Amino acid sequence: MSAEPGRRAGGGNGKPFDVVGRTHERREARGHVTGSTVYIDDVSYPRMCHMKAVRSPVPHARVNGIDFSEAEKVPGYVTGLTADDVPKNVYTILCLIGVEPDEENVLAEERVRYVGEPIAVVVCETEEAAFEAAAKVKLDLEELPAVFDVEEALESDAPIVTHWGTNYFVYEGHHCRRVRYGDAPAAREQADRVISGRYQLSPIEHAPVEPTGCIAKPEADGRVTVHTNTQAIFFSLDNTAIILQCPPHKLRFVGGTVGGGFGGKVDVIVEPLATLAAMKTGRPIKYVYTREEEMQVSSTRSASRLYVTDGVNDDGTIVSREVTTYHDAGAYSRHSPYGCTKHAANAAGPYTIPNVSVDVHCVYTNRTPSSAMRGFGVTEASFALEMQMDRVARELGVDPWELRLRHAYRNGDDRPYRKTTEDATLVETIQAAAELAGVELSAELRAMSSDDRAGKGVAG
Amino acid sequence: MTVLRGRGIAAVNYPTGMNLGGDPSQALIHSTPTGAFMIVLSSTDLGQGLRTVMAQIGAETLGVPMETVHVDTADSDTGPHCMGTFASRATHRVGNAIIEAANEARDALLDVAADELEAAPEDLEPDGEGSIRVVGSPDRSISVTDVALAAHFKHGRTISGRGMYMKPKSDVVPETGEMDPDSTEAHACTVAEVEVDTETGRVRVLSLRSAYEVGRAINPALVQGQITGGAWMGMSHALYETTAPYYPAIDHGPTDFNHYLMPGAPELPEISAEILEIPSVNGPFGMKGVGEMTANSPIPAIANAITDAIGVQITELPITPEKVLRALAERDGAGDAHVS
């Protein structure tokens, strides 16, 4: 089933590669520099209509009513959609890999949980009319108390964001994703000193220059073609089919040229409603995010908060590492339950530490949902742990290069998630960076290798 | 006014592939009647150059010139399944699928060539320039074009291949976190040099010098593109960007590029990088995914450099002038302080 990787192709064994390893031009880039590359907003069809969303202006509220009467009077108004129009009004994009429970609605039913949550969409013949009609839809909302801080959200008196009653994702009965290797609390007790830090990231917007969008076009044979700038064609198609309760083969998703992704175009956020409206109206529907929606409605990187506690001996050995991460998922799961698991695997860093304990809390707050972004789950680990390594080095008076090289994982080492390390090359990478930066490492550090588990220079 | 200099380092890993696997990708390859090759995918190019890299992998495996290989992608009607472009997975999964498909197509190509040349397929090799020749007898050769024509119209054979790569999905053991999260690990180490103006709190990144270990650089210029673009984005994360300047409060969130701060040309540091290639056990031609890692190592390197400069750790991003000034005030008022 799987390919033999690196099987020598071309002329035979031992010869250099002909094509791989060389810089080749990007043929499609000729279209980029001449303006002829087609992005989804460049696609247009006769009788095409425009969709815009009606969004919650408050972070937490009960939805008591939606009134389209003024919106319907806007010239060019075609239709409006609410929760009742969505065949399966559940937007659980990770259901494809078995993640439960269902929670987010495609269009809000009786509650909204973040500023910007879509409650309805309008479809009009021009974009101006759609903006006007969306603004004229009247909402009857009853505000509820909201919670914004991840640790406050876990307190017993916090307003509950989710429908299942806890502000955290339940991982097989646990309130967090766990990694337990060795006995970190006991090792910490035995250690000469304890060094701790608190590290906080900020929510980051992907900010691609091309906004998220799609065009859904009904075809004469009953299928729908969706031009989309998604990063994942089949992932988006399958989720759309589930939401619309239609056979997946009825949909054709076309794309492949994305004006910047960075993880922000895997939320399948525009295709289901545009396709639904296309099916309902029989007309092509364009639904493209405004820049304001990109900035404040579309998902962000999670503003994770990490607490790292290391048990350290005076000889410079880190004997235990405990990491507690609060991952701010915002109001809904999106990719966060998965991202927290990925983070848990990387939360102790590319270092061999004999006792590791990781708790990753996937926390819900009344904030814009966070989701995948370049480095998902690892960016925050790298940030926190590399600052922590410097903190340890500083407190011990150990050279920061030496601390890292001594603890860098070697091939054959156990990872905290109990996988045997292979493809470790951190030692060589650190050595190369030192040389590039003009830093002279000691002979002992220069002699280290990822394949030499013994040569770690740790005092016996 | 004092300008303080500092240097900081960060060493990181980055896993290739969707955590825990179960993220397959497929490729189909077929020859046109005149011996050009179409690689059919459903993968997306975000600007990283996927189409070019996939064509290179296909051309190398088939043994044909790059100019004769074309990539047709992202139509769910014609392309086989691909999970998508994220998690630094595309070149690894799709590349491996292409190698499998290309090997099958290559075998068919050599089979037909063998018939045409009256030789054994195992005695033949593509020359990488558009012909198939008998090893050791370069005058006994036939063009790929002629082989394809013969296959299509004389032998009634297809020259095509199918490929799929999937790391099987593994589950997490809930109690211990035992899992198999990734296919391979790439690594990076960045050294940042900064200047901190103690009067304004502004941080200038002077240089970012990094080593990136990527398994195999299939297309060096495209790897460099990720390095340069990633370094800028990492610096942007460290010092400028946020959708919630008063996080966790939701007020004053930026709604346009004027308020969502990102560095411009005057803020660019000197960026130098060394690319290391230590082939992975399972990547196509040993490659490892690089697109995300390049934005990760600069962030803590810059934060550590600021600490080196001012003697205080600022552990909350972005490290704005306001945070620097508050840290300096705390440092001077309260001795060695941590701002977090």
Added chain:
Amino acid sequence: MAANARAISFELNGESVAALAKPLETLQSVLREQLGMTGTKAGCRQGGCGSCTVHVDGEPTLSCLVPVEHVADREVTTIEGLGSAEEPSPLQAAFHEGFATQCGFCSPGMIAVASALLERNPDPTPEEIGEALAGNVCRCTGIAPIIAAVEDAAARMREGEEVRT
């Protein structure tokens, strides 16, 4: 079409055109929706990203902020008028060969601004290039390759390649 739309005539990439524009309809909208010039992009429609930059009488202009009435009887040049795949301008060749384009969405705007810069300053410093491009957002390349490409194009042009504007 609304009853209060009116015809606006101007020169587009060297040819006379007329568009039927609603009041305050932007030049960006007319170019993209009516005149088929989709090379000019719509990244923000707030004047903040520069991806909609065109030339009006040779001056780089944010087409998303300009009512089309503003260009009546004037010369508008879009990316389509600055070169083609068959005959790329030195800037387009330099961007392509120098890998100064990744997702490509900012490239038409960048090239429009750079083209106007090189018209008035054939030998700009990297700082001058950076300042000229300050209003253009690129999220992919890290900007440095774009500045290098403009320098490269300027060198090619000084060595006598034909300039197309």
